Amino acid sequence: MQATAASTATVRPTSCLRPRHLALAAAALAAAYAVVVLQPAINIWLRADYSTNVAETREIRLEDGSVAFLGADSAIEVAYDASRRRVRLLSGQAYFEVRKDSVRPFHVEAGSVDTVDLGTAFDVRRRPEGVSIAVNEGSVAVTSPIASQALARPLVAGDWVNVAWSGTVRRGNDAPELVGGWRSGMLAVKDEAISDVIDEIGRHYHGKIIIISSELRNKRLTGVYDLKKPVDAVHAVAQALGARARQVSPWLLVVSSL
The missing domain is CATH 1.20.5 (Single alpha-helices involved in coiled-coils or other helix-helix interfaces)
Known part of the structure; x- marks a missing residue:
């Protein structure tokens, strides 16, 4: 016992x-x-001084009269002083309509990429692999220590540039009216990687979108998609690529090959 x-x-x-x-x-x-x-x-x-939630956009009037349109799930930090106006894009995307000031240049910094306004309206977006800048009107100068030579020529209306964190630079020109079109809730893309398109749509979706095929990630896409209906937009992207999209749960969309 x-x-x-x-x-x-x-x-x-x-x-x-x-x-x-x-x-x-x-x-x-x-x-x-x-x-x-x-x-x-x-x-x-x-x-952040200003930020947005998923599926939320916001128009911000800055102290100098310039306007920043903040994309979904985005954030900016604003720092003005007597010699220059500086906005840091911390995440997401923003479109700027800049009030001209010859004394204080307007800078938008996104990581190591600095965009200097030369009297213009332009869009800046942080992507997982780098930064994209596109000009609607006027011109901008883009500088970066990782790709200094490739950025020597300023961007004018319709010009765009993608600067990868690796230093690779892609430049091109499209219709200027496509720049900042997301402000109306419609995403117009031309020859963009599906991963970038899904990343943009994902900032309007209360959940996660996963591409499980590496082959699909390398494909490129042209089309117009409704950001107000992100699930439908993902299905449209998949259909255009001959792939399929499945909603596994209310918070998870999976894109895969057929």
């Missing part, structure tokens, strides 16, 4: 500690997730 009682006494503490250990492990995992996944978003939120 004594041996049985001793055996029972040694089991009880172990069984009581297990839930506690599991709870501590879960808390540690949650904390690690917050640091790795949420910390960048928290840092942006703390720095």
Whole structure:
């Protein structure tokens, strides 16, 4: 009888500690997730002077009379002083209509890429692989230490440039009226990578859109898509590529090959 009682006494503490250990492990995992996944978003939120949520756009009148149209899930930091006007695009996309000021140039910084207004309206977008700038009217000068020679020539109306973080530069020219078209809720793309198109649509979708085919990611796309109906837009993208889109849950869309 004594041996049985001793055996029972040694089991009880172990069984009581297990839930506690599991709870501590879960808390540690949650904390690690917050640091790795949420910390960048928290840092942006703390720095931003203006921001938008998923599927929200916003028109902001800056102190000098210039206007910034902030895209969905985007954030900017504004710093004006006596010598220059500076806006940092922390995430997402913004379209600027700049009030001319010969004394204080207007800079938009996105990572290591600096766009200087020369009297214009233009669009700047941060992509996972770099930065895109497109000009609606006027001209801008784009500079970056990672691609200085390729950016020597200013951009004028209709010009666009993609600067990858690797230093690769792509330039082109389209109809100027396509620039900033997302402000009306319609996304017009011409020969863009599907991953970039899905990234843009994804900022209007309350969930996650995943492309599970590496072959699809390398394809390019031309079309017009309704950002107010992101699920329909993803289905239209998939159809145009001969692929399929499946809504696995209300918060998850998967694009895959047929």
